[in-house]
Amino acid sequence: MDKPRLSCPRCYSQSRQTRDGRTPAGSQRxxxxxxxxxxxxxxREQGYAEDLRFQALQLYLEGNSMREVARLLNVNHQSVANWMKDYARYLPPDLPPDIAELARLEGLFVL
Ligand SMILES: [Zn+2]
Structure with missing residues (x-):
């Protein structure tokens, strides 16, 4: 994802907009x-706790499809897809090969 050109909502400055942690929903502040x-x-979409998102990741890595994960956790299928993409972005490059391969096969990684 390209770096967005941010401007401050209060003073509209575009310089020195620095990262400042995350919201409880996981959005970059x-x-x-x-x-x-x-x-x-x-x-980001509000209302889903971090542990639910992590649970979704675990279920997915255990071999459930995204639709199955969505059904098991009773969340929107598109939400699960978004979460997996988010996680893939933050996953370390030295993942165990089977997980890395699974993620690659599912199109989560662009290698
Ligand atoms: Zn400002």
Whole structure:
């Protein structure tokens, strides 16, 4: 994903917009060095706890399809797909080969 060109919602400065942790929903927060305001430019879908998302990842890596994971956890199928893509982005490069291979086969990695 390309780095978005962020501008502060308060002072509209585009320089020195730095990362500032994450929201409980997992969205990247930013802080404007010019005025000090904190904001979340791309809020993620709210309402799903981190442990539910991790549970989805585990079920998926155990061999369930995304649709099965969605049904098991009673969440939207598209949400599960989004979560898996998010996780794939943060997964370390030295994954165990079977997991890496599975993720690659599912198209989660662009290698
Ligand atoms: Zn600002």
């Amino acid at each position: 930013y802080r404007c060095a010019a005025c000090g305001c904190r904001y979340t430019p791309f809020p």
